[in-house]
Amino acid sequence: MSYIAIVITFVFINNFILTQFLGLCPFIGVSKNTESAIGMGFAVTFVMAIASVVTWLVYYYVLIPLGLTYLQTITFILVIASLVQLVEMIVQKISPPLYKALGIFLPLITTNCAVLGIALINVTNSYGLLESFVAGISAGLGFLLAIVLMANIRERLDLEDVPKPLQGVPVAFISGGLMALAFMAFDKALLTNLLG
Amino acid sequence: MLKEFTKGIFKENPIFVILLGLCPTLGVSTMVINALGMGAGVIFVLTFSNIFVALLKDFIPTKVRIPSYIVIIASFVTIVEMVMHAYMPSLFASLGVFVPLIVVNCIILGRAEGFANQNGVLVSILDALGMGIGFTLSLLLISLIREVLGSGTITLFAMGSFDGVIEIPLLFNAPMRIISLSAGALLVMGYLKAFFNWYSSRARG
Numbered sequence: 001m002s003y004i005a006i007v008i009t010f011v012f013i014n015n016f017i018l019t020q021f022l023g024l025c026p027f028i029g030v031s032k033n034t035e036s037a038i039g040m041g042f043a044v045t046f047v048m049a050i051a052s053v054v055t056w057l058v059y060y061y062v063l064i065p066l067g068l069t070y071l072q073t074i075t076f077i078l079v080i081a082s083l084v085q086l087v088e089m090i091v092q093k094i095s096p097p098l099y100k101a102l103g104i105f106l107p108l109i110t111t112n113c114a115v116l117g118i119a120l121i122n123v124t125n126s127y128g129l130l131e132s133f134v135a136g137i138s139a140g141l142g143f144l145l146a147i148v149l150m151a152n153i154r155e156r157l158d159l160e161d162v163p164k165p166l167q168g169v170p171v172a173f174i175s176g177g178l179m180a181l182a183f184m185a186f187d188k189a190l191l192t193n194l195l196g
Numbered sequence: 197m198l199k200e201f202t203k204g205i206f207k208e209n210p211i212f213v214i215l216l217g218l219c220p221t222l223g224v225s226t227m228v229i230n231a232l233g234m235g236a237g238v239i240f241v242l243t244f245s246n247i248f249v250a251l252l253k254d255f256i257p258t259k260v261r262i263p264s265y266i267v268i269i270a271s272f273v274t275i276v277e278m279v280m281h282a283y284m285p286s287l288f289a290s291l292g293v294f295v296p297l298i299v300v301n302c303i304i305l306g307r308a309e310g311f312a313n314q315n316g317v318l319v320s321i322l323d324a325l326g327m328g329i330g331f332t333l334s335l336l337l338i339s340l341i342r343e344v345l346g347s348g349t350i351t352l353f354a355m356g357s358f359d360g361v362i363e364i365p366l367l368f369n370a371p372m373r374i375i376s377l378s379a380g381a382l383l384v385m386g387y388l389k390a391f392f393n394w395y396s397s398r399a400r401g
Contacts, residue, residue, distance in 0.1 A: 018378060018382075020223070021218075021219050021220075021222040021223035021378065021381065022219055022223075022297075023219070024219045025215075025216070025219070025302060028215065070274065072296075073270055073274050073299055074270040074271060074274060077270050077299050078267070078270075081262075081263055081266060082263075110300075111300045111302055111305060112300070113219045113297045113301075116296070116297060116300050117293055117297060120293050120296055121293060124293070164393075164394075164397070165390045165391070165394035165397065166386075166390045166393075169215065170389040170390035170393065171390075172386070173385045173386030173389060174382070174383055174386035174387070176382040176386075177379045177380070177381075177382030177383035178379070178383075180378045180379035180382055181374075
């Protein structure tokens with residue numbers, strides 16, 4: 001698959017939140033205001049891009065030569081957990097402003113299924129190293145797009161007169177559903193029309 | 197003692213009340229059989245991780261407790277993965293990436309951190325069973341609604357001459373496809389949560 005096709009697939013067609021349901025907890029939990037949604041989105045994109053590369057290297061240079069592929073779930077989650085910790089420490093050291101913006105979101109990312117999800121999907125699709133990296137960034141950008149749109153919708157919803165039982169989470173889910181409906185316009189046919 | 201068991205089913209229902217473990221809930225709820233398989237997997241992992249966390253809580257240093265819990269959970273998830281792959285390959289295929297993703301299901305880490313590391317083994321087992329059953333029942337409810345309305349069928353295990361699929365007369369020929377698509381999952385979840393909000397506010401008076 002060409003790189004453009006991977007980008008379009010992971011940002012729009014197989015958007016992690018709206019069609020794959022990976023990373024829903026932060027999507028509902030951190031989408032109350034746009035600023036923190038943007039922070040979370042970028043933090044996830046960052047970690048997903050690095051995690052895709054690192055898990056790829058671990059899978060093809062450690063697990064396969066040793067014949068330990070059945071341990072991939074344990075290995076990946078440990079790699080991701082230590083990676084998140086490492087990224088947190090490095091960012092704190094190198095760029096305090098970036099740490100201030102992303103810092104509080106980083107620990108939450110370990111248990112974000114989107115990160116483990118992309119690592120497993122890269123292996124299932126047997127992507128190469130660069131393809132995995134592109135898939136990781138694109139899936140992260142798709143997450144960013146969905147969570148920022150959602151935060152904007154929810155900020156407006158706060159000003160509306162929502163019926164009491166629907167306030168908060170239920171109306172967020174329903175808006176998410178309507179967004180997913182709109183994203184159904186992006187499908188495989190679009191990809192063939194665009195790239196021939 | 198019994199309260200630890202029933203709280204997970206109603207009062208602290210993981211999906212509808214504390215909103216944990218949403219990704220697999222929406223991702224696999226297209227067929228009833230998926231919900232049963234996922235529920236069984238989660239009950240198994242949750243029970244055993246709670247047992248081991250409760251047993252090891254005095255030996256694990258506080259600083260590295262989260263990574264230790266993750267290793268315990270991931271080991272049991274790997275067992276589930278291998279057993280499901282060997283004995284139920286079609287179920288394994290339709291659950292797909294969500295089987296290994298049980299590791300990051302927040303319910304399990306949440307119970308290890310929030311309950312099992314302060315309580316005894318027996319109570320932790322009851323807590324895990326209650327939470328697991330609460331999760332499974334909620335998942336069953338969502339997938340029943342989605343499969344009946346979205347495809348007009350109820351898919352269960354195939355046994356003997358019964359192929360495992362029950363067809364609902366009118367809906368089978370004219371199902372509401374949208375409910376079984378991803379948008380439908382979010383809509384059904386939203387309306388169910390609203391219904392439970394309305395119901396509990398009414399019950400409180």
